[in-house]
Amino acid sequence: MKINDIITALNLTLISGKGGISNEITGGYVSDLLSDVIGSASEGNAWITIQTHNNIIAVASLKEISAIIIAKGLQPAEETIRKSESENIPLLSTSESAFTISGRLFELLKKE
């Protein structure tokens, strides 16, 4: 599923990283510990987190994560937004909790 379809279906806000918008989402991962994401996330994942530090962009880039969804309406740091633009990693936002948005994304991907 394309990021654009997920944005529409889950009513997400695109904060930055438009350059990566044509990325395909093939699965998801939920974690706020970057050491865990480095160890366990997979290529093509949408990564759901409340972590907003700019290191999330480098981790997403390293793991070839397709997009980062920031839950609970948290605002990423300026530097995080800047790096998302330069690395073309879409940064998406939702006011919902990580639990709720994960459930909705899971249902959506299951239909594929």
Add this chain to the structure above:
Amino acid sequence: MRDFRADLHIHTLLSPCGDLGMSPVNIVSEAAEKGIDIIGITDHNSTRHTALIKRLAARKGIFTMLGAEVTTMEEVHCLTFFENTDTLEKFQEFLDSRLLEIMNDPLFFGDQVVIDEEENIVFNEPRLLTNAIDCSIDDLEKFVHSLGGLFIPAHIDRMKNSIYSQLGFLPEGLKPDAIEISKRSTPSKELVQHPELKNFTLITNSDSHFPGHIGSAMTIFRLENATFSEISLALKGEKGRKVVRQ
């Protein structure tokens, strides 16, 4: 110049996890007994026990580094130290304004009190000190440095509340004055696993929560005398001042 034995990471009973035996009087007598020259008082998100300990320690010829172990919003623990009561008070005001409004449950977490020399309770912190404060690690580093303080990410080898566990790697542009390795590892082991650490001064401390643990890990500084500015020089490795071993 001579070598000074320092343990810069000691909790008092103000930290909910600090043993009740960690009273200012006990900490100082334990440090004196063990021949420690410099102690760092670093309660979770509070500096409120440092002033009394500094006074008590001075009587025994022990120098006190005034500070706190701050939990950033990424839940990374960082040691912070300040040179004088003026900057320390400014930092305490900052902590008070950024600590989350989540109350402590003393039965679950432990009491969070400040006591005097006679062990009377003089202050009770109602908010849970071990929570994160509303400040990123990068902003904390900048604020500490704006007050002329020292900023030292704590126990970086641990897979809990460390830069590596929370953020995966050292954030670009972060300017630590040193990096702490816990007593569970050694600087040489960490240098093998994380070669980028060779660019930083490494220190080790006990992270004591019990009197018996004080001095169980130390850093040896070569200094002219025990002062904040001498220790700052040693962390930079300037003017012959240095960390001799961890």
